[in-house]
Amino acid sequence: xxxxxxxxxxxxxxxxxxxxxxxxxxxxxxxxxxxxxxxxxxxxxxxxxxxxxxxxxxxxxxxxxxxxxxxxxxxxxxxxxxxxxxxxxxxxxxxxxxxxxxxxxxxxxxxxxxxxxxxxxxxxxxxxxxxxxxxxxxxxxxxxxxxxxxxxxxxxxxxxxxxxxxxxxxxxxxxxxxxxxxxxxxxxxxxxxxxxxxxxxxxxxxxxxxxxxxxxxxxxxxxxxxxxxxxxxxxxxxxxxxxxxxxxxxx
Ligand code: 6PG
Numbered sequence: 001x002x003x004x005x006x007x008x009x010x011x012x013x014x015x016x017x018x019x020x021x022x023x024x025x026x027x028x029x030x031x032x033x034x035x036x037x038x039x040x041x042x043x044x045x046x047x048x049x050x051x052x053x054x055x056x057x058x059x060x061x062x063x064x065x066x067x068x069x070x071x072x073x074x075x076x077x078x079x080x081x082x083x084x085x086x087x088x089x090x091x092x093x094x095x096x097x098x099x100x101x102x103x104x105x106x107x108x109x110x111x112x113x114x115x116x117x118x119x120x121x122x123x124x125x126x127x128x129x130x131x132x133x134x135x136x137x138x139x140x141x142x143x144x145x146x147x148x149x150x151x152x153x154x155x156x157x158x159x160x161x162x163x164x165x166x167x168x169x170x171x172x173x174x175x176x177x178x179x180x181x182x183x184x185x186x187x188x189x190x191x192x193x194x195x196x197x198x199x200x201x202x203x204x205x206x207x208x209x210x211x212x213x214x215x216x217x218x219x220x221x222x223x224x225x226x227x228x229x230x231x232x233x234x235x236x237x238x239x240x241x242x243x244x245x246x247x248x249x250x251x
């Protein structure tokens with residue numbers, strides 16, 4: 001594991017740090033193979049990052065938009081115009097403001113398809129993209145950068161504690177029934193997450209502090225799914241704000 005932990009003052013500086021990392025990794029990827037595959041996280045934390053990347057004149061100018069292809073680590077199983085949709089959040093905060101063309105975005109299909117069919121279609125889209133560009137490692141898609149969040153229960157993407165998807169290794173993408181939300185999700189599985197060149201967690205907020213301390217100490221409950229994210233041949237960055245790091249600093 002090549003792990004870096006970076007504690008930032010607040011969510012704004014966390015977003016700025018993440019934006020700089022994205023631009024750096026994009027430059028490296030484009031130099032290496034001509035494009036940058038960026039897998040977005042869902043939830044609320046990425047909103048500030050998206051708005052900064054699209055809205056800060058300096059960052060916007062330095063971001064290699066035309067060589068960047070956007071994917072999603074997971075999706076709620078709702079229509080893309082639903083208020084809970086990760087795709088809708090990314091459109092509103094990033095794709096529309098940054099004028100990203102549709103052919104540079106690979107969205108996770110949802111309704112009206114069935115969850116399993118939607119997962120299979122997303123996997124086909126990813127496979128086509130990476131196989132056509134010869135960017136597989138051990139036969140698995142190798143994303144240049146995967147952004148992830150962490151829930152207060154230690155979930156990441158839509159890999160929730162005690163959910164079936166935790167134990168799926170074959171498909172790159174799976175549907176996952178989440179009991180506590182009584183809903184389906186579509187998510188990348190651990191083999192894809194751990195095949196990435198870089199994984200960067202963005203974690204903000206006091207409500208994450210206790211679990212984050214356990215996760216980063218390695219003493220956490222192995223049932224915390226995010227503890228299983230460890231790129232086999234890549235970098236792992238934990239970008240966290242002071243509030244989320246408060247339990248670590250207390251120790
Ligand atoms: C989702 C995410 C999920 C998220 C965490 C943190 O679809 O909700 O992919 O894994 O990253 O729950 O969410 P917040 O950023 O809202 O705290």
